[in-house]
Amino acid sequence: MITAGVDVGAKTVKIVVLRDREVVATAKDLSGFDQAKVASELLAQALEKANVTQGDLAGICSTGAGRKIVSEATHSVTEVSAGAKGSLFINPDVRTVIDVGAEEGRAIRCTEKGKVEDFAVNEKCAAGSGAFTESMARALEVDVAELGKLSLGSDASVPMNAQCAVFAESEVVSLLHAETPKQDISKAIHDAIASRITSMARRIGLNKEVLVIGGVALNVGFIRSLNEAIEMDVIVADDPEFVNALGAALIAAERAN
Amino acid sequence: MAKYKTEPLKCWAKAKELRDKYYQDYATAHERGGIRWTGGAWSFDAIPYGLGDDVYPITGEPYAASIAFNKEFSLKCMEATEAKGWARDLCSYMRNYWGSMYLNKYNFGGPYPKPTFAFQDHICCSHAKWYQVVAEHEDIPYFNIDVSVGPYHLIKDNPQKIKYIVDQMHESIEFLEKVTGREYNDDKLIEAVKTDMRSTSTWAKICELNKNVPAPLEEKSMYSFYVFGTLSKAKKEFADFYDELYDEVKDRVDRGIAAVANERCRLMSDTQPPWGFLKVFRYLEKYGAISVGSLYTFGLVGNWEVKKDGTWGARETYMEKGIEINTRDEALTALADWTLSRPEWQHFYDPGLKTEMMLRIAKEWKLTGVMLHLNRGCEGLSTGIMENRLGLVESGIPVMTFEGNMGDEREFDLGRTMTRIDSFMETLDLEPISAD
Ligand code: SF4
Numbered sequence: 001m002i003t004a005g006v007d008v009g010a011k012t013v014k015i016v017v018l019r020d021r022e023v024v025a026t027a028k029d030l031s032g033f034d035q036a037k038v039a040s041e042l043l044a045q046a047l048e049k050a051n052v053t054q055g056d057l058a059g060i061c062s063t064g065a066g067r068k069i070v071s072e073a074t075h076s077v078t079e080v081s082a083g084a085k086g087s088l089f090i091n092p093d094v095r096t097v098i099d100v101g102a103e104e105g106r107a108i109r110c111t112e113k114g115k116v117e118d119f120a121v122n123e124k125c126a127a128g129s130g131a132f133t134e135s136m137a138r139a140l141e142v143d144v145a146e147l148g149k150l151s152l153g154s155d156a157s158v159p160m161n162a163q164c165a166v167f168a169e170s171e172v173v174s175l176l177h178a179e180t181p182k183q184d185i186s187k188a189i190h191d192a193i194a195s196r197i198t199s200m201a202r203r204i205g206l207n208k209e210v211l212v213i214g215g216v217a218l219n220v221g222f223i224r225s226l227n228e229a230i231e232m233d234v235i236v237a238d239d240p241e242f243v244n245a246l247g248a249a250l251i252a253a254e255r256a257n
Numbered sequence: 258m259a260k261y262k263t264e265p266l267k268c269w270a271k272a273k274e275l276r277d278k279y280y281q282d283y284a285t286a287h288e289r290g291g292i293r294w295t296g297g298a299w300s301f302d303a304i305p306y307g308l309g310d311d312v313y314p315i316t317g318e319p320y321a322a323s324i325a326f327n328k329e330f331s332l333k334c335m336e337a338t339e340a341k342g343w344a345r346d347l348c349s350y351m352r353n354y355w356g357s358m359y360l361n362k363y364n365f366g367g368p369y370p371k372p373t374f375a376f377q378d379h380i381c382c383s384h385a386k387w388y389q390v391v392a393e394h395e396d397i398p399y400f401n402i403d404v405s406v407g408p409y410h411l412i413k414d415n416p417q418k419i420k421y422i423v424d425q426m427h428e429s430i431e432f433l434e435k436v437t438g439r440e441y442n443d444d445k446l447i448e449a450v451k452t453d454m455r456s457t458s459t460w461a462k463i464c465e466l467n468k469n470v471p472a473p474l475e476e477k478s479m480y481s482f483y484v485f486g487t488l489s490k491a492k493k494e495f496a497d498f499y500d501e502l503y504d505e506v507k508d509r510v511d512r513g514i515a516a517v518a519n520e521r522c523r524l525m526s527d528t529q530p531p532w533g534f535l536k537v538f539r540y541l542e543k544y545g546a547i548s549v550g551s552l553y554t555f556g557l558v559g560n561w562e563v564k565k566d567g568t569w570g571a572r573e574t575y576m577e578k579g580i581e582i583n584t585r586d587e588a589l590t591a592l593a594d595w596t597l598s599r600p601e602w603q604h605f606y607d608p609g610l611k612t613e614m615m616l617r618i619a620k621e622w623k624l625t626g627v628m629l630h631l632n633r634g635c636e637g638l639s640t641g642i643m644e645n646r647l648g649l650v651e652s653g654i655p656v657m658t659f660e661g662n663m664g665d666e667r668e669f670d671l672g673r674t675m676t677r678i679d680s681f682m683e684t685l686d687l688e689p690i691s692a693d
Contacts, residue, residue: 081683081684120658
């Protein structure tokens, strides 16, 4: 059986095509202004890569903030269900999923049967999302990947008090003026976002194994800060930004059955 | 095919008429030589009724909620309040109300009708300051009663605590006589206290009917009715309306009439809803879900007690119990005792008490889950809400939270809240049964 998962996120669209629960193609692009068009074109690309047509698909499940605009979708689910499904497929021992995307941070607690038991979403504050690291990287005039690596070179604990991305930016500028080394500032930034995510995750209870998904999972600085903040080693998913699309494709397969 | 029969409520038109009349009566009271006063939905509103039959209150919370519903005006009110230097994180009802006063605009047309006096009590920190600012701005006299004597289980057998409040009530009557130049009528006070008991006990009986499956009322409609208890508990027309409403809802129960045709998931909410976005309650219906009420809708207005079988039921009034109220002191003591037992008054002292009451509702109203509004607009009712969440979750009740503000639409995101509901429904294994 062939199915596809389409994750229309705030910043990027991700597609996963599955054949008999094996990933046969993926695709990713910026969401842009016309998310519906981007999703359609990207789906066509992914299907071409997989060497199948839309008619061969048993189902297409969409997820993400723009899930309702995917006209090809036969189903749609929220990121909570898709993230849990994809995560447990990757590692059946996962009990807590931390999903940090461009605009939102989420924590999901799952049972061993893969059922979502509880979830929390940080929606009101950019300080728990990828948008925060991006704006901080701009303030430090480095790119996001470099920001993560920079912080690995620091063991300093520089407090960042501002909870809001706007105020945090001015705090970063003050730290720069105080000639605080960039690597220490970078660590402070990651500590701040990790602390936000941790307090949200603690609300639902942090049980091992903890899998981190979403684009921000690729940021090594954030992962180190997160390990310290939650006082356990998290697992970072391979291709973390595709896990929700994977979960959606799995759900499409279940529903087609 | 729908699971249950539904039909519109017959008393809608009457409810709207009564509410409109309340606001018009207040605005035009002076033209008729009457008295208008302002205060909170928690005020002992039976007391000013002793001044005569031409006394018209406007309570700040429901007035502010009506402003919040009028998004364009609400924004202007917020901006006017912020322009005076007040912080954006203060009570959003208070900010809407102040804005209307600063702009000198009444939400129901014309200028803001200046009250003769302000009459309030304070269980929440914002209560006293709210009307202090009004009194200073409008240059009117103000009386405030301190009710901070603890939760009811600690005061009901402690006459000193009740007396502390009753003494202030006596003083408040002297204040009312002085500022209005009227002679106070104890018979009218006694009547008003009895009316308060009748209306708040009947509202509890109406809420109790929602224990039935299917529920005869859903919470969005309940907001249109509970409001009378926040406008004036001691007003005869409102108590009579609750009697009528009870008969109609009871009849719906007897005939199996549902509020939501495909009810299959029963929820409760908590705290004031985001008034400009009540459509979230309609959105639940897509999943066959219904909010059957909340501690807020049940317990801000309704008076409850634990019955012999251990369940919650409407508190028996003094009249039902055959307790006589003959003097001013008896009336004030009865009013203090009655009011302080109301559920929403308890958890200001301890969120644990709220969790207990929520668990009771979850059990007795047969709930599937709970939707908690993390309401940034109300420090009073939001205090301890995450502790309540924990208590519910630990008891095995699924809970979703959503962030918002009852009176400041700038802090509410409709799309994201609906997504949150979608996620919650997915965790309850419920798929949509109708389109958006
Ligand atoms: S903060 Fe809440 S309880 Fe306090 S006055 Fe405002 S609405 Fe009422």
